[in-house]
Amino acid sequence: MSVSSAGFSRLLERYFRLLLVIPILALVAMMLITVADVFMRYVFNAPIRGVYDTIEISLLISIYFALPAVILEGHQIVIDLIDGIVPERLVRVMKSVAAIAAVVVLCFMFWSMLKPARNAYDFGDIKLELNFPVWIIWTFALFGLFNSIIAAIAVLFGTGSADGGSLDSEGAL
Amino acid sequence: MSASLIGLFVVLFMFGILFLRMPVWIALLICGIAGNTLLSRLPVAAAVTGTNAFDTASNYGLSVIPLFILMGEVATNSRLSAELFKAARVILSGIPGGLAVATIGASGAFGAVCGSSVATAATMTRISLPEMREAGYDDGLATASVAAGGSLGILIPPSIILVIYAAISEQPLPQLFAAALLPGILLMLLYVLVALIVARRQKDNVPVDPPATLKDRLLALKDPWQFLVLFIATIGGIYAGVFSPNEAAAVGAFGAILLGFLGRRLTLQGLAHALKVTVITSCVLFTIIIGATIFANFIVQTKLPDLLLAGAQALHLAPWAVMALIIVMYILMGCFLEGIGMVLITVPVFLPVVMSFGYDPIWFAIIVVIVVELGLIHPPVGMNLFIIQAQAPDIKIKQLYVAILPFLLAPFALILLLFAFPQIALWLPMLLY
Amino acid sequence: QTTLKVSSFLPPNNAWQKELEAWGEKLKEKSKGELTLEIFPAAQLGPPNRQYQLVTNGVADIAVILHSATPGRFPMTELAGQPLTFPSTGKTSEIMSRRLTELAPKYLAAEHPDTKILWMAVTPPLKLHTTKTDVTTVGDVNGLRVRYAGKVFQEILEAFGAAPLPIPPGETVDALSKGVADGAMFPYEATKSFNLGSVVKYSLEPGLASATFALVMNQSVFDGLSPDDQKIIEETTGPARAEAFGRRWDASEADGRQYMVDNNVKIETLSDEQIAPFKQAVEPIVKKAVDAVDAAGKPGGAFIAAYTK
Numbered sequence: 001m002s003v004s005s006a007g008f009s010r011l012l013e014r015y016f017r018l019l020l021v022i023p024i025l026a027l028v029a030m031m032l033i034t035v036a037d038v039f040m041r042y043v044f045n046a047p048i049r050g051v052y053d054t055i056e057i058s059l060l061i062s063i064y065f066a067l068p069a070v071i072l073e074g075h076q077i078v079i080d081l082i083d084g085i086v087p088e089r090l091v092r093v094m095k096s097v098a099a100i101a102a103v104v105v106l107c108f109m110f111w112s113m114l115k116p117a118r119n120a121y122d123f124g125d126i127k128l129e130l131n132f133p134v135w136i137i138w139t140f141a142l143f144g145l146f147n148s149i150i151a152a153i154a155v156l157f158g159t160g161s162a163d164g165g166s167l168d169s170e171g172a173l
Numbered sequence: 174m175s176a177s178l179i180g181l182f183v184v185l186f187m188f189g190i191l192f193l194r195m196p197v198w199i200a201l202l203i204c205g206i207a208g209n210t211l212l213s214r215l216p217v218a219a220a221v222t223g224t225n226a227f228d229t230a231s232n233y234g235l236s237v238i239p240l241f242i243l244m245g246e247v248a249t250n251s252r253l254s255a256e257l258f259k260a261a262r263v264i265l266s267g268i269p270g271g272l273a274v275a276t277i278g279a280s281g282a283f284g285a286v287c288g289s290s291v292a293t294a295a296t297m298t299r300i301s302l303p304e305m306r307e308a309g310y311d312d313g314l315a316t317a318s319v320a321a322g323g324s325l326g327i328l329i330p331p332s333i334i335l336v337i338y339a340a341i342s343e344q345p346l347p348q349l350f351a352a353a354l355l356p357g358i359l360l361m362l363l364y365v366l367v368a369l370i371v372a373r374r375q376k377d378n379v380p381v382d383p384p385a386t387l388k389d390r391l392l393a394l395k396d397p398w399q400f401l402v403l404f405i406a407t408i409g410g411i412y413a414g415v416f417s418p419n420e421a422a423a424v425g426a427f428g429a430i431l432l433g434f435l436g437r438r439l440t441l442q443g444l445a446h447a448l449k450v451t452v453i454t455s456c457v458l459f460t461i462i463i464g465a466t467i468f469a470n471f472i473v474q475t476k477l478p479d480l481l482l483a484g485a486q487a488l489h490l491a492p493w494a495v496m497a498l499i500i501v502m503y504i505l506m507g508c509f510l511e512g513i514g515m516v517l518i519t520v521p522v523f524l525p526v527v528m529s530f531g532y533d534p535i536w537f538a539i540i541v542v543i544v545v546e547l548g549l550i551h552p553p554v555g556m557n558l559f560i561i562q563a564q565a566p567d568i569k570i571k572q573l574y575v576a577i578l579p580f581l582l583a584p585f586a587l588i589l590l591l592f593a594f595p596q597i598a599l600w601l602p603m604l605l606y
Numbered sequence: 607q608t609t610l611k612v613s614s615f616l617p618p619n620n621a622w623q624k625e626l627e628a629w630g631e632k633l634k635e636k637s638k639g640e641l642t643l644e645i646f647p648a649a650q651l652g653p654p655n656r657q658y659q660l661v662t663n664g665v666a667d668i669a670v671i672l673h674s675a676t677p678g679r680f681p682m683t684e685l686a687g688q689p690l691t692f693p694s695t696g697k698t699s700e701i702m703s704r705r706l707t708e709l710a711p712k713y714l715a716a717e718h719p720d721t722k723i724l725w726m727a728v729t730p731p732l733k734l735h736t737t738k739t740d741v742t743t744v745g746d747v748n749g750l751r752v753r754y755a756g757k758v759f760q761e762i763l764e765a766f767g768a769a770p771l772p773i774p775p776g777e778t779v780d781a782l783s784k785g786v787a788d789g790a791m792f793p794y795e796a797t798k799s800f801n802l803g804s805v806v807k808y809s810l811e812p813g814l815a816s817a818t819f820a821l822v823m824n825q826s827v828f829d830g831l832s833p834d835d836q837k838i839i840e841e842t843t844g845p846a847r848a849e850a851f852g853r854r855w856d857a858s859e860a861d862g863r864q865y866m867v868d869n870n871v872k873i874e875t876l877s878d879e880q881i882a883p884f885k886q887a888v889e890p891i892v893k894k895a896v897d898a899v900d901a902a903g904k905p906g907g908a909f910i911a912a913y914t915k
């Protein structure tokens with residue numbers, strides 16, 4: 001790997017780490033708005049309007065904006081029973097196959113989401129309580145997926161941690 | 174080629190690529206997409222994929238998952254779980270196998286604020302495995318008690334598996350949580366029994382802590398009070414009808430953070446770490462749920478499970494025999510599959526049949542959780558075993574496989590008990606609702 | 607031989623399932639086994655808000671759609687679900703379902719592109735059921751916490767000064783018994799299937815608004831059928847089928863009402879005079895919805911006039 005590509009991969013990692021702030025904020029928002037709703041309901045008999053919608057939107061953001069980091073840092077669950085049994089080289093080949101499959105599957109997901117996103121725009125779908133246009137939520141998902149594709153390509157070319165069984169203490173499922 | 178045959182081939186193919194180290198969610202997606210394409214056309218497969226990938230990720234009912242994970246993570250980061258184990262250790266000192274029992278007890282208590290078995294196992298591995306090894310415990314008993322204790326995380330409410338079961342079966346989640354409480358405590362006691370028997374048989378490899386005084390034991394009881402507060406505020410709040418499960422999860426996570434800061438156990442760094450782990454963990458879970466939803470959409474259309482069940486019905490089996498057959502199928506699947514995927518694929522198919530034989534859907538939910546738990550700890554694919562092995566790489570997986578065997582008896586015993594006395598599951602929800 | 611895939615998000619014991627099975631039998635009989643239905647109930651193929659797309663994407667050939675599940679997508683059809691907006695000839699499901707099916711080709715087909723509407727169905731109007739308050743005036747509803755589902759019901763409750771709570775149907779009885787909610791909006795049929803009889807003390811008649819459904823079929827799948835098969839489908843669907851299906855619903859509504867009576871629920875039947883203030887309170891909601899459709903260049907006013915005639 002050349003110096004510049006190493007620099008690029010560091011930049012990429014930093015970018016995805018920064019991106020991770022967004023799902024964390026979405027998670028905090030989910031928690032706080034629910035707590036606030038419970039509070040308002042019991043104390044003032046006035047539930048907050050649009051809690052359901054806010055939570056659904058935040059949940060989607062928290063998932064799709066975390067996905068690039070999950071892929072880059074190799075947190076996916078893998079059944080690595082055969083690792084001790086087959087030669088190391090074969091394991092490396094299988095890791096590459098999995099990395100290619102990840103790119104292909106993510107691209108397919110991206111493509112498959114274009115049409116329903118388009119439909120949501122054309123038909124003017126809105127969220128029940130907030131009157132929030134649904135197509136905007138689709139663009140959040142597409143943005144997250146687009147970044148995930150970049151992450152998967154980076155993994156394919158050796159950046160990131162690919163997958164390492166990856167059930168370390170940090171990815172504590 | 175008939176749809177059922179396509180289904181069979183795709184399922185076999187999936188097992189194949191899973192063993193060849195394909196990440197679980199990608200394997201599920203590949204097979205779901207390929208299967209739908211074979212059954213219909215590529216645009217149909219794309220329509221199923223695109224809408225499910227969006228809808229699952231924005232499903233209000235599933236928002237409990239990250240929130241309950243957050244509550245558990247904050248509890249870990251504010252060292253609440255470590256304190257729990259310490260207290261259990263003092264209380265059980267002097268008993269042969271006391272540390273193993275303390276591990277199982279602390280896991281059960283931790284399971285009362287954490288919805289995931291794998292998270293419970295991961296937490297307890299970090300806390301109690303080093304202690305047991307330092308005390309000179311046999312590696313087998315040490316790891317097996319963490320694995321078994323960890324599996325309590327999904328039976329003792331809250332439970333992510335029950336959240337998903339509720340979503341697909343349209344059963345009320347509060348009742349499901351209520352139904353799981355007694356079986357969860359019972360299973361914990363059964364695990365304790367197994368641990369005590371194993372400890373007695375391996376006397377030489379199981380050192381005994383010097384017994385603490387009665388006063389120390391009683392004093393130790395007061396340390397983990399925060400757990401009691403969290404459990405009563407969240408799960409108690411659900412039983413009492415104060416909160417919906419979603420609200421309980423949010424209030425619980427918020428309360429854990431508050432308790433952590435008030436007791437000066439939680440630092441901002443600790444909170445940031447807990448948030449990050451929660452976000453990553455829930456994302457990993459959701460990728461699997463999305464994959465499994467798309468795969469399940471395909472399996473439903475193949476009518477493959479219907480075929481299996483039609484076969485069972487054609488044999489004119491008694492209801493209990495059909496149930497036994499279903500449980501055997503779950504156990505076989507548990508050898509290869511991961512829990513959430515298993516629930517998503519099987520419940521829509523099995524539940525109508527189970528109900529047509531007169532069984533209660535809430536009772537069946539508890540059976541499903543227990544067999545999923547069994548799947549987490551039984552070889553070859555047992556997620557809890559992998560978690561432990563990942564954190565203690567010097568322990569051989571083969572050693573784990575052997576050591577876990579006596580613990581597998583406990584869930585089996587519980588299943589038999591539930592058949593004999595369904596009230597174990599149904600009494601509490603009946604009382605409360 | 608043709609097998610049509612039918613998707614429904616409703617559980618297998620729902621009236622829709624029974625009607626679809628009956629229709630399937632009829633198709634099979636008339637086509638001598640050539641035309642059969644394969645029904646996927648309980649949202650096996652997709653959630654309520656995706657049912658229409660399942661048909662246009664070719665995942666299913668036919669689907670039951672609930673218009674209010676996708677707010678914004680069927681603005682004209684949803685006018686039929688506006689509060690206290692019923693045909694002058696009666697507000698039974700039988701009458702409303704037939705009326706809406708008759709009006710569908712002229713007014714609603716454009717909102718259901720790429721599909722053929724087989725029939726429309728309008729539920730018996732949803733009633734307000736309360737645990738503590740005997741509601742006879744708008745003021746009585748003020749401050750109550752009421753379970754609802756769907757945008758229109760949220761707007762109605764807010765217009766009356768109530769706090770709408772989105773509680774899943776299965777959890778309503780618990781929420782009512784524990785005082786988390788003071789009331790719920792359901793048809794009688796649902797109060798029976800969700801066991802509300804023991805906790806509800808009062809029910810308010812008339813019902814306030816209905817939900818609308820449609821059974822739609824992929825247009826190109828229909829066009830691809832043999833002329834004989836097409837004719838059989840035409841003959842077994844349409845206004846007559848809608849009317850018969852509406853009767854099925856009305857029967858279970860009557861059954862559900864009897865269940866409430868048997869449970870000593872006090873049914874308050876308001877006179878036209880008493881209901882007038884309620885109507886007044888919701889009028890702005892109806893007007894806003896109709897105006898929005900008109901503003902989009904569609905004949906919303908004309909449709910509602912034809913529907914309520």
Ligand code: NA
Nearest residue numbers: 284326329331
């Ligand atoms: Na738990």
Ligand code: NA
Nearest residue numbers: 507548551554
């Ligand atoms: Na297993």
